[in-house]
Amino acid sequence: MYQQMIFVNLLTDDVAATKRFFTELGYTINPQFSNDDCACVQISDTIVAMLMTKQHWSQFTQKELVDSTKASExxxxxxxxxxxxxxxxxxxxxxxxxxxxxxxxxxxxxxxxxxxxxxxxxxxxxxxxxxxxxxxx
Known part of the structure; x- marks a missing residue:
């Protein structure tokens, strides 16, 4: 049976720090989909968090980006x-x-x-x- 996945996309100001943070929580970084602009955090077989820089995120939307330290997204x-x-x-x-x-x-x-x-x-x-x-x- 097909196992549906979810890819949660979030902004990050510091990809390297984000990679360290989520690794310390016990998750893995998928290097195939990670680079200087994006951290692909494998939370489970079906849950992936994609943490992207504002520049990278802007390729996917024309909407204003939220500062998650000041507003709940x-x-x-x-x-x-x-x-x-x-x-x-x-x-x-x-x-x-x-x-x-x-x-x-x-x-x-x-x-x-x-x-x-x-x-x-x-x-x-x-x-x-x-x-x-x-x-x-």
């Missing part, structure tokens, strides 16, 4: 397999230079934390109890 949310994995990933992001976006959200059956990366993009990481999801179904 998108909230990205990644699932985690446990509460501990939520904490592990967010703690790695903070140690790599990210900043806390908001306080942790703990609803018992669902737990999440969020951080802003080096360019101000907000990443939420959340875990939801599979039993609670099945009970809703």
């Amino acid at each position: 998108v909230l990205l949310c990644l699932s985690a397999e446990s509460r501990e994995k939520v904490d592990e990933l967010v703690d790695k992001a903070l140690a790599a230079g990210g900043t806390v976006h908001s306080e942790p959200q703990d609803h018992g059956f669902m737990y999440g934390r969020s951080f802003d990366d080096l360019d101000g993009h907000t990443w939420e990481v959340m875990w939801m109890d599979p039993a609670a999801v099945q009970a809703q179904g």
Whole structure:
């Protein structure tokens, strides 16, 4: 069966720093689609983040570009397999230079934390109890 993928495109001011940041979170950089203007971050088999310089991004749109340190452009949310994995990933992001976006959200059956990366993009990481999801179904 075909596995649909998502390619999230985001702006970055410093491709080299972005590569280091996401590598420290445990992700890999795909060199085939990375260069001085773009970092191709492989998050999973089906999720890829393309972090591009403004000059490179401008080839794809005529719209005004957003400064993600001053305006919210998108909230990205990644699932985690446990509460501990939520904490592990967010703690790695903070140690790599990210900043806390908001306080942790703990609803018992669902737990999440969020951080802003080096360019101000907000990443939420959340875990939801599979039993609670099945009970809703």
